[in-house]
Structure formats: structure tokens, C-alpha cells
Amino acid sequence: MSLILVLPVVVPLATAILCFALRTSRWGRWVSLGGTLLHAAAAFALVAIVSDGTVIAAQMGNWAAPFGITLVADALGAAMVAVTAVTAIATAVYALGDIDAERERLGYHALFQVLIAGVSGAFLTGDIFNLYVWFEVMLIASFGLMTLGARPEQIDGGIRYVTLNLVSTILFLMGVGLLYGMTGTLNMADLSIAVASLEARGPLSVVAVMFILAFGIKSAVFPLFFWLPASYHTPAFAVSALFAGLLTKVGVYALVRMFTLVFDLDTGFTHEILLWVALLTMLTGVLGAAAQSDFRKILSFHIVSQIGYMVLGLALFTPLAIAGAVFYILHHILVKANLFLVAGVAGRLCGSTELARMGGLYRSAPLLAALFLVPAFSLAGFPPLSGFWAKFLIVKASLDIHAWLAATVALVTGILTVFSMTKIWGAAFWTPHPEGLSPEPARLGAGARAALILPIAFLASLTLFIGLVPQPLLGFAEMAGAQLLDPADYIRAVLGDLP
């Protein structure tokens, strides 16, 4: 039982070492792909175990909780690892056609695997200091991936990215230190109990705000999001798709975990802050996107706006809203990664991702155009795609508790999202190419074409599937939401039966 919890972390790390040894060989990429498949097998085994509502935990190093490091998988944690695995497979296949030999020689595949290990570790850990360690692992790997190739604008974006993320981790670390000073424990389940028995609640609210700031920077919410659009359009397409799908969502996951498990006592204060943050994030993100003219920059601002919906679900703090937030996170990772993958192919065919220098894709690459529409409409929330159900849950949850403003902002943001997607559609797909170029897919080799299109089709079909058959995922999200709101099972799994 304990092994299955460790595998999603150990498999990518071992693969990373192999990939590093094979970085000058053409086998490196296949080893990397094999590693992601193994990781996915472990992740889905984990989902199968927790799908009946059980929570499993493993104590590292044979130290009993709360003294050692605990790995825990509940429905949310396992689902996050599984969706990480799906994104990893898609980007690993995509990388076969996107990452050149020079980047491979610099260690692309090793860094990629370390990033997957870091993300999986963050989703599975039950120890707050260990969460910090995984954040650092992710930060180092993602900085490496972002600056691979070392073009000046990449270094520029990378430095902004790393500086702000360091501020975030320092805030996080200070918060962890203060929390430890107050309660004497770092185990999240133990913290949940210890915090409830604290007499002085005042300092706790201060620490809660520090955590909102730290995870807020990570997940790019208003007004801390500006690092994201400044850096996500610079790295290789496969890398930006991976970042867009996963990295900010780790921040959102940490928010959800901490603000349901530990900081759930003064919700009138903390969740009120989260509510306003969420609404402003949705609006500024989508308005920022309207002002952009680069494919990937528009998508970057939309990440920000969509994060708002997830935080809104957390802020409303009803069972339906939390389930909606979980559903939203899972759906969004697939859709957003896919849109960046489409942007990569479109950019390759047209020779640029500047909308002013793109065009003619609908005529020359109709399949790509159709595959763009699925995630684009899903992002905007059109039925019957996955985004419709995600938005429906959040809006329904807002209306249920008469949060009219929240529901209005959610709907308006959806409409404005359509505006941006139409802009991309019009400029890149519909109108002819300004330089008279015909962006035929044949411009890529047959092998590269397959490697680039297959993952897009795979993710689009998943979006379509979730949209048409939402019940399994809805049920799973509801169960995850119930577990989050009543963490008794989680605490019992970690600490054993309490006296």
C-alpha cells in the first residue's frame, strides 16, 4: 500500500537520472516517454484505490505521523496526480516533434521528469514543510526548462519568473515557521487539530493571509499575476503547455488544501478575501487578454482569469462550490495545456505566434482548426464541453447562496472569453496569411506532424468525453469536495484512530 503512494514521485526521479545519462542519445526521449507511461499507470492505480472514498497514507522512513513525513492520497490528491500524468503523456509525445536535439543535449527530458516528480510530490504530501520542498523542486526544474536554449528573452522571462516565485516561497516558509511556532507540528492533519484548539486566533489570521499571498503568487491571482504573462510565452511550446496546465494549479491545489484543512475556522475573514481576489482575478485576466495580440500571451492572461473561477469555488465554501472548484481544476488543466499545444503547431506553421503575422490556418489545416475549437469553446464554457459543466457548477453554487455578484462576474467573464477566442480564430484561422504564406501542415515532416497532432487530438477527445459523459467526473468531484469539507477521514488515515 505504501509503495503505490511513493511511485508517482520515485518513477519520474529515476527516469530523470536515466534521461540525464542518455541526454546525448536518441533513446533519451523514448525513456522519458516510457517513464511518463509508468507514472500514469501508478497514478491511475492510485485513483482506482481512492475512488470508493477511502483515503490512504504512507509514513516515510518508518517514522509515525506526525513526526515523519506522510504521503496521503484522497480523492483530490489522486485525481490531481492522474491529470498530471495525462498532461505529461501529451506533452512528452508532443516533445518528440517539438524539442530539438540541442535542447535534449542540455537535459530537457531530465528536467521534465524532475518537474513531474515535483508536481506529483506536491499533490501527495501530507506535510507542509515537505510541500515547500516540492515547490522548490518544481521551481528549479521549471526555471531550467524555461531558460533552456538561453535566448535573451527567455532569460529575461525566467528571471522575472524566478524572482517572484522566490518571494512567494519565502512568504510560504515564514508562514510555515510561524505556524510551527504556534502549534509545534508540520503535519497537515495534525495541524488541522492543533489549530482548532489554539486559544489566540488573531495571529492565525495573519498567517492565513501570508499563505494567501504565497499561494496567490504561485497560482497567479489578482494582483499578483503579472509574472505569468511576462514569462509563459518565451519557452518551447511543449514546455509552456506543461507550465500552463500544471504549475499554477499546484498553487490553487495548495490553497484548496490549506483553506479546507487548516484555515477553515475564520472563513468569514479569509474566504471573504478569497472571494474578492477571485472576482478581480477573473475580470482583470479576461480584460488583460483582450488587449494582447500574441497567441500565447492571450492564453496566458486566460490562465489568470480561469484561476479566478477555481478560487471562487473555494471562497464560496459550500459542498457544491468546492466540488465545482475540483471539477474546474481538472478540466482546466487538460484544456489549457491543449490550447498551448495548438498554439505551438499554429506558430510553427505560420512562422510566428503574433496574431498579426498569422492566418490562413482554416483553409490549409482544417483538422487543426477543428481541434482548436474544442478546447477554445470548452474554455469559454459552451455546452456540451467540459468547461460548460465546470462553469455551471460554480454559477449554480453562487446562485444557491444568493451570491449574485459572483454569478454575474462568472457569466460576464465567460462571454469575454468568447471574445478573445474569436479574436484568435479570426486572426490565425479565418483570414488569409498577411504575407501570402500558405501554412500547410505538410511543411512539417510526417513524423513531427503525428507527434504534434496526436496529443492535441487526445486531449480534445478527453474534453469532449468529459463534456458528453460528465457523470463519472462529477461524482468524483462531489466526493472530493465532501472529503475536503469534512476532513475526518483524511485525519484518520494520517494519524490513525484518535483517542
Add this chain to the structure above:
Amino acid sequence: MNSVILQAGARYLAALLLLFSIHMLLRGHNEPGGGFIGGLIGATGFVIYSLACGVGEARAALRVAPEAVAAIGLALALLAGLLPLFLGLPLFTGLWPFLGTGPDGGKGLPVSSVLLFDIGVYLVVLGSVLTLVLLLEDEGERND
């Protein structure tokens, strides 16, 4: 930077820092310290050396590419974590084989898997910090 004083001093400083970093690594066994902080201090030594004598000199002094240092460290740490699995213990359980016997007939020199893990962490931190810093300094020199 072309300061003779810095260049002369950097050699001693780097050596001192490296020595101190190993002290911190070993001290971390039972007292505050350990692989992470040791690796950071060790990296500082090489960073000072690279500032004084140039990135090329620092890379030469390191002898192995910093990325390889990090990868080897990761392999050692992972090995230390996986070893207990072969003995049927949970992962990352500390193993404590003792070498020989102590002076008063007690236990000998402890060679634990915990130390192996810490050495791995030391190398990972040293390697990854130097990879980043030397890359950025390279870039800086090219722009000058």
C-alpha cells in the same frame, strides 16, 4: 572583475568555504546542518571563485559539469531511499550498519543510509545552484 586582491583572496575563501560545507554536511548528522545547507555553502565557494577568476576557471576547478553533479546526487539520494525496500522496510527508513567495533567494545563507525541521502542532497544542491549561477554569469559575460 579584475581585482588582484579578490583573485588572491578567492582561492583561500573558496577552499575555506568548501571545507566548511563538508563540516556542515557531517555535522548535520546529529546537530543543525546537513546536505542542503552544506551544498549551498559549497556552491558559494565556487560562485566566489567564478566571480574572481571567471566562469571558465570555475568550471575547470569543478572538473565535472555541474548538471552531472546534480544528477549523481539525485541518484545517490534515491538509492538511499530505495535501499530499505529490499529489506522489506518502508522507503527512506534509515539503515544503520556499523563498521568494526568502537574503542570500548561498543558499536563501530556508523555508515548510515541517512548519510548517503545527505551526501546526495549535498550534491544535488551544489550541482543545481552552480548550473543556474554559472549559466547566468556566462550570459552576463557575453553581454559585457
